Amino acid sequence: MALLYYVLSFLEVALLIMSVSSGIVVSVLVRRQLEAFAGECVLAGQVIWYSHTHFELSPSDVPRCTYIIAVQAVAAAVAFTYGLYRVIAMCSERLDFPVMRVICIPVYSIMTVLTLAEAAILSHGLNEICGGFQGLNVVTTNYECATFQLVDWHIYDGGGFYDDYSKAEISGWISFVAWVSLVAIGVLHCLSDRPDNAFPSPNNAK
Numbered sequence: 136m137a138l139l140y141y142v143l144s145f146l147e148v149a150l151l152i153m154s155v156s157s158g159i160v161v162s163v164l165v166r167r168q169l170e171a172f173a174g175e176c177v178l179a180g181q182v183i184w185y186s187h188t189h190f191e192l193s194p195s196d197v198p199r200c201t202y203i204i205a206v207q208a209v210a211a212a213v214a215f216t217y218g219l220y221r222v223i224a225m226c227s228e229r230l231d232f233p234v235m236r237v238i239c240i241p242v243y244s245i246m247t248v249l250t251l252a253e254a255a256i257l258s259h260g261l262n263e264i265c266g267g268f269q270g271l272n273v274v275t276t277n278y279e280c281a282t283f284q285l286v287d288w289h290i291y292d293g294g295g296f297y298d299d300y301s302k303a304e305i306s307g308w309i310s311f312v313a314w315v316s317l318v319a320i321g322v323l324h325c326l327s328d329r330p331d332n333a334f335p336s337p338n339n340a341k
Contacts, residue, residue, distance in 0.1 A: 139327050144225050147320045150313045151218035154246075157310035158211030161253075162204045164303040169200055171292040176200035178260025178300070182267030190268075192291070199256060203307075206253040210246055210310060217242075240321040247314040254307035261300045 169176060175194035183191045217239060224231035265280035281297045288294075 141225070143320055143324050143327065144221060147317065147324070148218055148221050148225075150317050150320065151214040151221065153313045154214035154310055154317070155211045155218065157306040157313065158207040158214065160306040161207040161257075161303045161310065162211070164299040164306075165200055165203050165207075165257075168296055168299050169197075169204075171294075171296070173291065175291075176260075177264055177293075177296060178257065179263040180267070182264065182270065184270065190286075192288075195260065199260060203253050203257055203303075206249045207307070207310065210250055210314070213242065213246060236321060236324040240318065240325065243314055243317040243321050247311065247318055250307065250311040250314050254304070254311045257300070257304050257307050261297075261304055265297070 172194065174197065176197045176199050177192065177194050178199055179195040181193040183193070220235070224235075268280055268283045269278060281301075284294050284297050286293070
């Protein structure tokens with residue numbers, strides 16, 4: 136049944152577009168904060184308070200942010216490449232190779248694991264740095280993490296650190312959900328292409 140094939144294909148392309156978009160957002164925002172902090176990664180960094188107005192920030196390892204940027208850049212590139220192929224394959228049956236649907240499953244699975252690790256690292260890092268800021272002992276005030284974008288960062292430009300990292304965090308989890316969904320779509324594509332299946336793809340339709 137051709138309808139099943141096209142429904143799965145359109146869903147796959149939509150999820151790949153989502154992966155490209157979220158990957159670009161995460162990479163750009165995290166990269167921008169690396170530049171704002173002079174190449175330092177503040178995710179999971181330590182905040183030491185000396186007074187209610189003076190603190191010292193000890194950034195974490197740069198590879199933490201580098202991994203986040205690299206994973207999402209690769210994810211966006213993979214999603215764009217395969218998404219382009221799927222669009223072409225939908226328009227031309229002779230270019231729709233069944234083996235590609237088998238190959239995509241391990242690729243999608245690998246990207247799922249990588250984006251899960253990336254999203255977890257980003258969330259943990261943001262929670263840690265915010266926890267350090269909120270450790271300021273002011274009994275009468277409950278500061279939100281975003282409030283500390285307004286403090287004097289001295290040698291750094293921290294004016295948008297929370298906004299950028301929180302958006303990157305959301306985009307990172309969206310990316311993960313998209314790749315998990317793509318694994319499921321890939322499996323359904325393979326099942327629908329089996330010769331004994333009641334729902335053959337257009338290539339097998341008579």
